[in-house]
Amino acid sequence: MLYQTPTPAIANLVNLKPDPLMLFGSDRNVILLADRPSYPGIEDLRQPKLKLAGRQINPKLWMPYGPQGYRNPRLRRLDNNEERPFRGLPEGSRFRFFNWSPDGKRIAFCLLTPTGLQLWTCLAETLECYPLGAADINNSLGGTPFDFLGNEGILVKRRIAGAEPPKDDAPTLGPNVQDTSGMEGVSRTYTNLLKNKYDVDLFRYYASGQLWRIDLNTKKEEPWGRAGILSGLSASPSREYFLATYVDEPFSFNVPYEKFADRVEVLDAQGNSLIVLEERPAQEQLPPAFGSVITERRRFTWRSDHPAQVYWTEARDGGDAANEAEFRDQLFYLEAPFTGTPVPSVKLPLRFGAIRWCRGDLALVYDWSWQQRRQVTRRWWPDEPEREPVVLFDHNWEDNYSDPGDFATITLRNDHVVLLTREEGKKLVLTGNGHHPEGSRPFIDFYDLESGQTSRRWQSAPPHYERSFFFLDEHPDWFIMAREQLTERPNYFLRNLLSGEEIQLTDFEHPYPQLRDANLEKVHYQREDGVKLLGDLHTPADFVAGKSEPLPVLMWAYPQEFKNADKAGQVTTSPHQFTQISPLSPLPFLAAGMAIFDDFAMPIVGEGDEEPNETFIEQVQMNARAAVEKLVSMGVADPKRIYVGGHSYGAFMTAHLLAHTDLFAGGIARSGAYNRTLTPFGFQAEERSFWSVPETYIKLSPFVHADKIDAPLLLIHGEEDANSGTYPIQSKRMFAALNSLGKTARLCMLPHEDHGYAAEESILHMLWEMEGWMAR
Incomplete structure (x- = not known):
């Protein structure tokens, strides 16, 4: 049958205009706006699609199948509401991945062309836009395909020049055969997995890329690091080193690519490999209990408040959450030049969840248990790795009424996240939903590290419902807030936590x-x-x-x-x-x-x-x-x-x-x-x-x-x-x-x-x- 339409009263509620993208740089007086796409037409979904290793790839564009781009990018000054459009862009263009340079003076983004993504940039002062290279970005595996290297450079992932697509000779190869491993374990059902050698060749072709370094002053480009299937890259706070994760072969036919065998390396500023931190097999057969993990090193991350210290965690319970164990995980670290013996750090009774860094005598580590529906927040001392952590909160996550909230963070100029502190580092900031039998009232509290006491600094009040989202990186007194009522749609404000001053960012009308x-x-x-x-x-x-x-x-x-x-x-x-x-x-x-x-x-x-x-x-x-x-x-x-x-x-x-x-x-x-x-x-x-x-x-x-x-x-x-x-x-x-x-x-x-x-x-x-x- 043909596509049908409901009665007008219902149909009129479908294609309402969505909220625009709003992106702050380091200057809180300037905000980048771009219009979000509404629902695409069915023709937009009839793009070519490759189903490989748990992904859906558009082979024409070398990017994930389906996503639409933003339109009409512009900058707005909050002190006078003046809006300036980006200049020099092809008419009717669509864009993705807007990003500010650390100093807030430059913007980079991708323009969507008929053959794929092309990197563009402009200065915030002039908004005169120009491209950086051809439309040859490889974004097949998703994520943001570029990143600033300080204020003067960009790393971008491109397709491998000269690589030839594989030929579909599957009919001449015979049947596809797999053997069991003889090992017991669990792998949940997945879709769009690799099926044969041709799929393997296709995945290798579309997933492989080469990083290029671009000097924004000279526009000179040069290859950086080695080509391969790069699934993760992060710079140390000093930007002297990089953590790189490469997918290894043979590829698995039983799990998506995120669970393929891989190798974690430390690279130097020129992209040369310094050390392999871990080589891990495909994650095909983990123990069935929720919270079970691999036995190899995992969850590699940089310590945000240190120039170059890399952390990871290792299971102490055999990776099986069903095993009895005094400690389930332990953290370890190495620092430059990464040639010594790993230093053991904090041991965790439950499964490692996350770290929030701040300084040598202050970090937070979270561990959790699915069976107990429990999350524990512990304060620890990174510069004293053997010191026993102190429990700040031990919370059953089903108990919304006793949820203490989440500790707020800010992003530094080096793009690393640290805890937001107040009063010379003596207090942290908690943001929460404030769930209550009479209705939720989101809040912001100060948490005193010495006494463990909280003091309320802001809370949503009837007849409004207000939510805080995040604090501005360079202006930790200011946070983004949404305000709404039963008959008024959410609008966004900048609010000063200490003075109560507000700057209205949007004035959206009632959509229906x-x-x-x-x-x-x-x-x-x-x-x-x-x-x-x-x-x-x-x-x-x-x-x-x-x-x-x-x-x-x-x-x-x-x-x-x-x-x-x-x-x-x-x-x-x-x-x-x-x-x-x-x-x-x-x-x-x-x-x-x-x-x-x-x-x-x-x-x-x-x-x-x-x-x-x-x-x-x-x-x-x-x-x-x-x-x-x-x-x-x-x-x-x-x-x-x-x-x-x-x-x-x-x-x-x-x-x-x-x-x-x-x-x-x-x-x-x-x-x-x-x-x-x-x-x-x-x-x-x-x-x-x-x-x-x-x-x-x-x-x-x-x-x-x-x-x-x-x-x-x-x-x-x-x-x-x-x-x-x-x-x-x-x-x-x-x-x-x-x-x-x-x-x-x-x-x-x-x-x-x-x-x-x-x-x-x-x-x-x-x-x-x-x-x-x-x-x-």
Whole structure:
């Protein structure tokens, strides 16, 4: 069939103009703006695509398939709101990867040409733009393909000159054969993997690149380092050394390229290899427990407050999170010239998570445990590696109400991140969401390192909902803040933490004034076992519960696993938040006069040693029953016209609800998984394999229960879904089962679409399918 469009009230909510890119340099009075793309047309998705090693590569452009570029770049001065456009650019151009030089005097970016990305630059003073070399950048593996070397130079990754593409001689090579390794381990299901020698040759051709160093004063270019498949490069704070990670062969046919064998080296300023820090095999067979890691050195990083000190971590539990161990990880380091014996540093009882550097007597290290849902923040002394770290916070991440927040950081001129300190380094800055039973109120606190006490310096206050984002690198008194109300969309401000002074950055109008007066109510209720639940109820402006006629309702959810029932019902939103309407959400149907119960709580609780999935079906039944009963008792819902839906894991939930309840007039399941035996090494938070608990995998497969589905089910799926576990075959086989069983079902496969849908035509057609299905 041809692409269809829903009724105008719904269609008008699709292509709203998105917020622009906003990028500060070192001068807080100047901000770079560029217009973001809206939804592409289906023709934009019909680009050539290579599916290699877990990636989708556009071979024509040598970049990841699909991304659109920014338009209309310009600089705005905040003191007078003057805007100046970039000059000398081809008309109608699209751009990617804007970046400021460390001193804020120059901007570099990529221009998207018909044959790929081309590096351009300009001075912030003149904005006269010019190219640096040809359109031969290699961005096939993603990431930013260039970086400033101080203020006077740039490193850029280009294609290898003269390399010939491989010939497709696969038909003459014979069958593709793989052997087992004889080693036990787990590798979850992945898509778009290498399949044969031709794929190997293609991946090598498109992934290999050569770095070039460009002198911005003379425009002279010269090769830097050796050619190869470079998956990571970072400069030391002194910029005298570089950490480089190269992908090694042979390539794996079982995992994506991020898990391929690789080699970590230290390079000098000229790109010469000084030392190989580690050679690691492909990560094909890790132990099954969440938090299991390789036994080789991993997580290499530079110490941000030291000229050239490289850190890494090593497992002390054999890499298996199921093993008992006093310490799971330990940090080690080397400093220039990297020829000595690695120095042992802090030992961690839990799995290493991250480091936040500051100075020789102050750094923060985070370690975590999945089984305990626990994250520990420890203060330690990098210059005293054997000194015992001190616990600052020991937090269960399911407990949102006791979340202390995150320590704020700033980026130095050398592009390295350090902790933001106050009062001569005696205090750190904490930013948090401020979740509370009455609604979230984000905050900024000062944390006293000596006493461990916090003092509040700023907090969002009703009737607004305000969020802090980050502090300006060179001006740590100033932070970026968004402010919104229920009827006013977010706008952005610069705010001074100490004086309270504000500078407004944007003045966006309401994007859908036709829905400005729609009602939003945070509905609290509980299920039969006492677990507290919450959902967002949206109703048309003229609807009054108990007085108006009950409405058709679309309920939309996504299950979440918890280890604690009390924490499952915590409030993590604010009644003052603006209602953002995405066409991929259920909210466009508010414009059609329906009630929407969005994000209604769907907790799956497994306390103690109990796994949540053992009672998944029973718990989704209780959650849905409680929600429906609440909406009917409020006088909101017509019980004969309640529909349920979800995307991905929410689609899985939807199929179960239709199979195991008779609460709904119909269901909408988008991009779901319905046969869990096709994801035999785990899914979502399930760590156990199919062979450990086959009865659980079978019971949790809606495909097995297709005969019990009596309410009509609409299945929608992207034909190019690359998400692990939600292959398009999942919806095709589910539909075939429903069809053979004589059930009422419809299958819509969207051409060229991935797990989330991107093209305007696809989104409009999806809404048309949903609207028509509920009308039937």
